[in-house]
Amino acid sequence: MLSTTISKAIALTLAAVGLLLQVESAAAQGYPERTVRLIVPFAAGGGVGVFGQQLVAHLGPELGQEIVLEYLPGSGGMIGAAAVAQAAPDGYTLLLSTAGPIEVSPVTYENVPFDPIEDFEHITRLGSVPYILVAHKKLGVKTLEEFIELAKKQPGALSYGSSGSGTINFLAAELLKIRAGIDLVHIPYQGNGPQMVDLVAGRLDVSMLVPNAITQYVDDGTLIPLATTGSERSSNYPDVPTFKELGVDVEVSSWYGISAPRGTDPKIIAALDETSRKLMQGDSLPAELKGLGIDADVSASPEEFEKDIAAQLALWAQVMKQAGIEKIK
Incomplete structure (x- = not known):
């Protein structure tokens, strides 16, 4: 009798679960049925926000629903990322994900309010921006080989700047130090503005900077581009x-993508991935992004995107350990 009762209970539970899955599947097939929020984890007006504006102008019409940007800046992007990690996994709250809060902050900060792998479904990487190592003309170097040779002759004498110890261009420079076997002095700044002032004035020797930040000074000969961190040459600097x-062996890029809370229906993920991929295979959005200094760089699949993120997290953790860098508290 007890066995029969348990069997009926199990059958009812399975039926309820099956019904729930059918409802979720039906909802996913009609996705999206209302406005979608795309959380930008940085302040409006910055590069990430501009990318987001370009993206939603194309993605919304393709999906047939409005996508609104919601800015939640703070703590290097971690506040916005945490909000999405804790949101309902229904496809209506997404993250405009970037390398900063997903790959860099989790290894450079002591307290991170989310797990960059376990708490997200990373859907599609859409574009990336490489860094270019530039040297002030006073150094007299024209190539990376000449710079490394000079740095080895003067260990600890040359300086490099960054936007702070919790940033990707800082880690990229530390990776260069390790892979090239050179010793450079780190000068941290509160943002790129003050860093550029000192670099252009010659008070700073080298920096890792994005292409759009250096154009004016490369054109007038103040800064010399030595090498790019991208997997391919930058479309903005094809001769570098x-x-x-x-x-x-230095390959680093700051990327832009779409992520969702862990547990989001696979059909919703597939719909977003397919639509995003279609946009990046067209002409309009990639051309607009190129004007912002962003190269089209679409991940092969959500699975490959997540693998790439995991590999980069492991690399930065190794760099932190090898360079003896303490986490930010």
Whole structure:
């Protein structure tokens, strides 16, 4: 009798679960049925926000629903990312994810309010921006080889700038130090503005900067581009070789993508991935992004996107350990 009762209870539970899955599946097939929020984890007006504006102008019409940007800045992007990690996994709260809060902050900060892998479904990487190592003309170097040779002759004498110890261009420079076997002095700044002032004035020797930040000073000869961290040459600087071309194993990019809370229906993830991929295979959005200095860089699949993130997290953790860098508290 007891066995029969338990069997009936199990059958009822399975039926309820099956019904719930059918309802969720039906909802996913009609996705999206209302406005979608895309959380931007940085302040309005910055590069990430501008990328978001370009993206939703194309993605919304393709999905047939309005997508609104909601800015939740703070703590290097972690506040916005945490809000999405804790949101309902229904596809109506998404994250405009970037390398900063997803790959860099989790290894550079002591307290991070989310797990960058376990708490998200990373859907599609859409574009990336490489860094370019530039040297002030006073150094007298024209190539990466000349710079490394100079740095080895003067260990600890040359300086590099960054936007702070919790940023990707800081880690990229530390990776260069390790892979090239050179010693540079780190000068942290509160943002790129003050860093550019000192670099252009010659008070700073080198920096890792995004292409759009250096155009004016490369054109007038103040800064000399030595190498790019991208997997391929930058479309903005096709004559500048990659580090890997030059035999130095440094490959780093700041990327932009779409992520959702863990547990989001696979059909919703597939719909977003397919639509985003379609946009990036067209002409309009990639051309607009190129004007912002962003190269089209679409991940092969959500699974590959997540693997890439996991690999980069492991690399930055290794750099932190090898360089003896303490986490920010």
